[in-house]
Amino acid sequence: MSLKGEKTRSRILDITKSLVMKKGFAGTSIDDILKEAKLTKGAFFHHFKGKAELAKELVERHAMNDLAMFERFVGEAEAATDDPLRQMILFLEKFEEYISNSEDPSPGCMYAVYTYESMQFEPSVRDFVADTLRRWTSIYVRKYQELIDSYPPKIPVTARQLAELTVSIVEGGLIQQRAYGDVRVTKRQSLQLRNYLFLLFGEPKTKAA
């Protein structure tokens, strides 16, 4: 595939993402996409077999970028300090900055869109979304396990419970953010999570310790 073709294909996916996050998948027609991309049916069906393939590639590309971003946040936090608690706090701060600084006019989570419109997609795509959520969760599980291992929690909790809770708080924050049109909601939720972690694990140990 040529460079130009690859660029067009990517542009279609970009516009699709924007429209789907704004109007939903069923609410976004191929013509809508092509109108914004200033292309025609010929171009679209040259690059994609149909709307189903577009949906699949869209969420796959997003999952790749999204998970990579979270891994990058984790990596940056790990580079900054060896302390698991400081790492987690740093990670959450990075996330909070990211989520509240996005000037996205229609915020939200693509996995949530795919989940609530699940019948629009092939079972394999539904499975992929669930798997991606699991992968996202397992990033947290790893970090929370390290945290639990070096900071005995005040209450018995598993890393998986905390990871699932973190995903919930993000997803719930994004829904309210979208409903209220207030980009600060999710950040506030993340702050409450940090409160919980503080109560669970206490202050970060001093470097001397």
Next chain:
Amino acid sequence: MSLKGEKTRSRILDITKSLVMKKGFAGTSIDDILKEAKLTKGAFFHHFKGKAELAKELVERHAMNDLAMFERFVGEAEAATDDPLRQMILFLEKFEEYISNSEDPSPGCMYAVYTYESMQFEPSVRDFVADTLRRWTSIYVRKYQELIDSYPPKIPVTARQLAELTVSIVEGGLIQQRAYGDVRVTKRQSLQLRNYLFLLFGEPKTKAA
């Protein structure tokens, strides 16, 4: 309106609710609804001006029932004990039982559906959903304020922050519940919230105190 007419109208709304929660609003056609209701276009448009009015009435009816249920849970908790912390725990337990015992094959929150498909609805409906979320939140605000007033929190938090967090946890739990097909997820999230509240406010005071 006759009794029979009112029954049909209600049946249309029931079926619509089930289909919308399963396939989304844009993904649910009037014909889909009528097929399941064993009715025809004539019946539908006799009862509703169009799909927009159906959407409005559906979410309004749901909001009424839903808020009433939460108020009922609160009332039952208040009837059981005077202690705000015990009330909150009781309330969450009632909610956990409700959310994990529903044999709904396509679980989720209708407000989330409306929020992620917001462009499908008139601005007034979008506003109504946001208002309903605010009303839902304010039920929690009231109870959390009472809680804060009699149990000094270990960390300074506002009732509004806790209320928003509670909504987030529920919404996020429902998304994962739907994505994974596991009805126990939201209950687990609620348990984590109770952990947080326990760390924040401590054990309930003894009755003697």
Next chain:
DNA sequence: TTTATAACAGACCGCCCGGTTTGTTTGCAA
């Protein structure tokens, strides 16, 4: 320069969508 193919344009198709219209049946009050 030729030539194969990728990268499109745009007309076209059948289906299903929300909505309309016309007609029929039912229930109930006078």
Next chain:
DNA sequence: TTGCAAACAAACCGGGCGGTCTGTTATAAA
């Protein structure tokens, strides 16, 4: 029993939908 509105049935309509088909232009290797 009649009259009349409510409660439907069902055919119909225009438009938009996903998708196809044919043709044209750009690109890059031989």
